[in-house]
Amino acid sequence: MANSENRTGFHHWAHRVTIISLMVVHTGLVAWASWRYSPTQDEIGHLAAGLGVWKFQDFSLYRVNPPLVRTIAAAPLLFVDHEEDWSEYHPGATIRQEFDLGQRLFVANGTNSLWMLSLARWSCLPLTLIGLLICWQWGREIAGEPAGLVAASFWCFSPNIIGHGALITSDIAGASCGLLAAWQFSRWLERPSWRHAFLAGLSLGLALLSKLSWVVFFPIWPMLWVSSRVLTQSPRDLKKEVLQFILIMGTGINLLNLGYLFDGTGTPIGELGFYSTPLVGQKLLPGENLPQNRFRATIFENIPSPFPREFLLGLDAQKSDFEWGATNYFLGETKVADGWLLYYVTGLFLKVPLVLWVLFAWNLRSGLNDSALRKKQARLLPLIVPAVAILTLASLQPNLNSHIRYVYPVLPCLFLVAALGTAKWFRFTLFCLALFSISSLSVYPYSLSYFNYSIGGPSHGHKYLIDSNLDWGQDMIAVREWIAENPDSQPVRIKWRGFLPLEVLGIDAELAKTGEDRSGTLILSLHELQRLDSGFQKFQRERPIGRVGYSFNIYHVNSNNRSRNSTAESKINEN
Template structure:
């Protein structure tokens, strides 16, 4: 009986890993490159070729360098002539355009192969979810944690791109798991493993810099909760090991940058952000500076690579300058502190939320029955809580739920404790039934819109067709469906001339789509009485075929609002690109309604 149970368990494991691999591979093959990928790939190639890390410095180099390996080893052409160095320069965007232009026949394959290079990281993330959950709550819970990871629409979507968020989630939870193992054993073997994984996590996303401060706090908390147990291991040995972990993590971080600019004195840096530059910041119209140059702090050697620190400075500059953000139909020139709460409520499957509530109920109302170990749960949840608070506190702009992706595996593991309901013999079947139905709901809701997982919204938001009323940008439309648009374009030769305005980084022609001109606009702030009759005939609804991405339909100036308000699309491509066919009669009907003169054929 035990042997059969073990065999069934193994079959489920293999199925989940295989399903995740196939699902991510398919998305990676069919998605057109999203905005940031256009910069990540050439930056990774540049990092390999020159051993320098000033391109795309707002992110550490590990993810893009792994992704770039196929392009580096192949005969891909490179053109660095557009590279320009500067305090606030972002040369990766021009390098991305050049890379596609000089590799017209192969650029698609380079992006696909780059994505596939990162699939092992995704599988590793799933394995750690399973392993940590199994050790905390049992193997049934491990399968639940792995299922949530493998079928999360957000993990599927971003795991199929070369943006670092999904890989950062993997390496963060790996580091967290190894640190937890060290806290239980305090062996030197676990010390070196924890330090190694800490360094690798730091090389995926600079957000994980919080671990250098968080882990000592968690160690102190562990000591306080388990005062009797900790006496078996000398405190001095624990401190030595903790310092070793942090130093090894720091060493790996510097090694990943080839120690480029490491240990420079703080006063030798030039910063752009107000936080680090002071009154000479770029955001205050200065040319950059260093608020520490005249203080004793300026004499301190900084134990991180130069481009790692300057990348954090550039990221901070973006938040200080602020960007237009969109939430619940409102545009704002800053962000909202509650933006990510709303985003999670709408873009995480409701089945997962129901499992979360069940886990919360178990923790606080069934704690005596299940006897959870609080110190384990604190170590598990602390990284997710710290990242969530950190990201939510940066209200210069609010745009990307993917910034919270590193939180997901920790929460999935914590949620998976509801598997204990399935293992524990009870007089009622209600809770096991709720758990199973919620898990099925979560997976089914994700698969229902697959492979368009990037555009996922749950039923509370009205699904992906209703989600744009609440969130746009990378939450639904980031240029991922241009291959699908090309397919529709080829199958409908009658749709000519074709007028396109999509969220795109490059020219439409690289996808084989010929756009005659953008659709006609009409800004909400325009005064119609100030325009001539000829000018009035050039704006607003005109007959023709149009393709607009949902981000453009909601643009800040309201240029295309009339499409959403008065016309129905004939096709929605991947939930993010709306195709309209407007006839002469339909155009004139709407023109009369909004006060524009009619037009003739």
């Protein structure tokens, strides 16, 4: 008996050491990537919008995302000396101001803005650790401690989690908070209580404050609750559960309103101005058309909104963005305001290490014949159903096919389902986890540009996807280092995916212009290389002399604007 207790105590201690180690490793990986990444395209807008919340209590800046992440990100700047430029700030403007304000913020602070951004990124580290901890806790509740540790390890070493978790955008924070909400709701479904209902409500509010996509919880949670009651054989108190479900929704909505400081809560529906087709009846372009409202002069006009004004306007703006679309690139093809039904499904497949898909499919297939495993998988439905709904809704909006990160709520589903069979296939699962980690770390710290080896790895990613899937302007610090290590490369011209002057990044070079014939070194963004309207497509026929990360090619250009063939290799990341 004593030996058994000793073994149990040792295993408990070893499991705790393992999960703490995973947290430390993940923090280190994300923190270092945060330091290495230059400002990405959206981050400058997020940081300015976060400061706008603290300074003006203005939630309209970057309204297409709720305020939680940007507010946390901007908090360290309250304690750091920095300059601000709000000369072009216009409260209540219908056009998006955050990118211009962000550019002014970074220009005002010069190279010091890179330190400011690192502080902002590091302040968001707890948000990605939430996802790791919930993967561990939910996995161990369903399938035991080893399964929880495997799921947490997938989160820890995922190139997608590391790459985007290093930024102050809301994608990974949203995945974490949505995972937390789904877990707490599942606990209430399995063991209804007032405590579980209150915690589920708090988690719902956090999810809604992190990512607009989680509005799918509102229609899905009632359906899951009704289905749970129908399928449950044990007697349950219907009246008590109804009241608890009301508590969940009420707590979530109230926390959402608190996050917006109740700004515009209770505004009559008819007083709001919208641009998207569902709320207007036609497409309207912000800045060129006056907002409208299809509920005016109807019986719904005077109904007070239970949600903050900017939350509703953010949903409307997001839908409008999807309707108007963008120039989209996929598998070597470009479309304007049009896209592909399988963009997100295919993109996910390419961006996730292959071995995880193998293990996920293995567990899913085994669940068809193994009732015990199938029951474990069913306990994940509060996460799987909303994630699949987000993937489906995104796929049905093909006008904006630019960012696979929109469907990252699917990732924790993959991690948990793949981990559920750990006890049954322990060695096979650990083998897959090891390959997963090696595949991810082989490209670190360029994790944002990760592509799996079904297409030959990230060196070939630009042939399939661009934008934030490959090149979001994150590798400019590595570009700066390459220029410093190659002084003979001058004069250097750069074409990159970003808004900031190169001086802000401490880079001694010029911005490349379309059609220039000057000799020298051209450092060309692979996003710009693939775009039809960039004017740099001719370099697709040229051989680069090297690369920086997986997002820039380097060319030597002579006077007739031809790139000289060379076997020279870049000193930066030739893996």
